[in-house]
Amino acid sequence: MKINPRVSEKIAKGLIWSAALSVLAVLVGIIIFILAKGLPIINWSFLTEIPRNMGRSGGVASPIVGTLFVAAVAVVLAVPFGIGTAFYLAEYTRENAVTRIIRFSAESLAGIPSIVYGLFGFIFFVIYLDLGWSVLSGGLTLAFMILPTVIRTSEEAIRAVPDTYREVSFSLGGTKWQTIRKAVFPSAIQGITNGVILGLGRCVAETAAVILTAGTALRMPASIFSPTRTMAIHFFILAREGISMDNAYGTAALLIILIFFINVVANALVNRFVAKGR
């Protein structure tokens, strides 16, 4: 049977639109559901108090600090190595056996389930290196987990910088390093930042990898050697052990707000300091 092109056009349009709209509806639905359940729980004392009675009462101050602490350690460790590797792959070497091995390893690492990172972190950092359940063990494990994301997005961003920028910089007497720093990096920073935010988001939201490495301690972490509990683990335990569904929703809502906030702030910073002159 032959369908009139005008009819098929309408059907295609309708299907594509409804696909996009249903995805959007599900996403918005989840966020509204959690915010509706969670926002009423959030108040000043919820933000500033340490959990009491296993989290049945009190706030989530120490999980907030723990989350930011672990994620910060992971990002500080992963970003320099990730961006360095990306620049090596994109600028300092041509395709050869070494780059293929690096890229293959990074892509394999990206496909490993986070619980496997957790197990590795537990055996290697927590037990073998005797770091114990700690912010450092958790941060190191997450750093390994987000490294492939940072490498891949950064490499793509660097490769997307037009070659003419490099040629211009070299033709004006720039060295390789000056060219990378002044002509390539400013144009790639937006994409690199997106990769870092993506990695940061995964750190903040991760449970499996940190529950085995950072621990589940409720008190405020005093240093990178203290055990801690991230927000994601906190509401996982609250919900799973049936301790307090209300506080679980409150923590989850807070986590959504935090991730949203990180995105907005990071983008604003990039626009303010780099995108000028475009």
Added chain:
Amino acid sequence: MKIEIKDLNIFYQDKQAVFGLNLGIPANQILSVIGPANSGITSLLRSLNRLIDLTPDVRTEGRILIDGKSVYDSDVNVTELRRRVGMVFDVPTPLPISIFDNVAYGPRLRGKKGAGALSETVEEALRMAALWDDVKNRLKAPAMSLSGGQQQRLCIARVLALKPEVILLDRPCSGLDPISTAKIEDSLTQLKERFTIIIAPHNVQQAGRISNRVAFMLMGRLIEEGTNTEIFSNPKDQRTSDYVTGRFG
């Protein structure tokens, strides 16, 4: 002679682009290198400031002497060479930064310079490129906001800010309208008093308008070189005659 090229061969992997080229280029004149596409002109220009080194698998043989010194000697500082031999590309290539920062890019690479001296250099370069009056009130504006012709003059100013000795222009007017082209040609005619200019013009007429000397290349070989009058009125080689009269190309 400012530049002497002796037995220059350029290879891309197994493909040879320039064959045994010999050419002397006097100072403070405009030399046009004309020829149809794939004549090796871009390769020739890029070998003079060793920008061709960036292309993978390229090999050059022969000698290029600037002021008697070979640019391929091992003690040559390549970044210094590229400051002395500036280049303007076939499409305008402003960097995504402000007008001022584009012109200041080269001088800043060289090292710290007082803000006053730097703005003086930038103003001087923009004046020489006949762009100062267009942009003096918006130096902080993005370079991308300029028109195509202005962008190309900005690229010329960016090269001039390096205070080079030689300026290479690879079909600098190929995407520009006649008015912008005329402005750039005017600037070049004035600039030759201070610089040695080698240009791949975008057509034979342009070569006729601006050059003192003309070199005609075909399939990687230099066919003939001489003054403007010699090449246009009295070419020795039949192929040169055919090309400049428009019988092919």
